[in-house]
Amino acid sequence: MKLGIFADGKWGLFFLKEILKKKSFNCKFISGRNIIDKEIKKLAIKKNIPFFVFKDIKSDNAYKKIKSLNVDMLVSMSYDQIFDNRIINICKIPPINCHAGKLPKYRGRNVINWAIINGEKEIGITVHFINKKIDKGNIISQKIIKISKNDNYNSILKKCYVECPKLLIRSLNKLLINKKFKGRPQSKYGKGFYCKKRVTGDELINWNVETDVFNNFVRGITLPGPCAQSKIGKNKIYIIKSKTLEKKLINKNLWGKIKKINKNHFDVFLKNGIVRVLKWKTNTKLHEGLILK
Secondary structure, X not given: OEEEEEEOHHHHHHHHHHHOOOOOOEEEEEEEOOOOOXXXXXXXXXXXXXXXXXXXXXXXXXXXXXXXXXXXXXXXXOOOOOOOHHHHOOOOOOOEEEEOOOOOOOEEOOHHHHHHHOOOOEEEEEEEEOOOOOOOOOEEEEEEEEOOOOOOHHHHHHHHHHHHHHHHHHHXXXXXXXXXXXXXXXXXHOOOOEEOOOOOOOOEOOOOOOHHHHHHHHHHOOOOOOOEEEEEOOEEEEEEEEEEEEEOOOOHXXXXXXXXXXXXXXXXXXXXXXXXXXXXXXXXXXXXXXXXX
């Protein structure tokens, strides 16, 4: 089967390294994002595979180039542009995409962050056909990954880096065996929703929350994310790891106030208790009684 692959990041690189080992598949081209992934481009050059960057995937130039390469299927792994109907219909088999979300839930952007922030106990990886509606095509394969209390954005991201390529290759093998496979409509999996892209400002801490909500927020955007942040005058503190120390009702005048601090941790009052911050970064000196905002 001749493939045209749209890929970016570690997910894309890991997938490419594995699919290029498979004799049943022939990669005819690789397309990257506008901000070029140097490792993927380097791999394409090493394997003598044409590498393209389409400024606009909906342009006539992109359509003609892809059409001329006569591939059997288009595959997307962490590509950031939306295919139009011309690209979707360019091959007999519709394009497929690997999405790090439990479709139909968690469509859209930054879904690993949102799932942890929302306190989910699991996250899904889904391979689906691409249609004109974002993340709404029929599901080919899905894998569930458990989220423990000790997991965070970094640990789940690493699991997805490994599991996404595996699931995508298994899905391609399904289609290799049965090119008429249609997948399962997402309506069979229940109701869905979209997650918005996280933007500047989303990382700021709301101290008027309960301890579990706070800890999920810290876990959900910790490194390599932007980290949960709070202002200290003109400076910021970046909170990397936290845990609940005590649960009890706290006077609202104390929310965000540092109760106790030493070189290894500091404790902060929240709405329904006290959290202990175990890892953080800041250029500002902290002290007991300081109010974080």
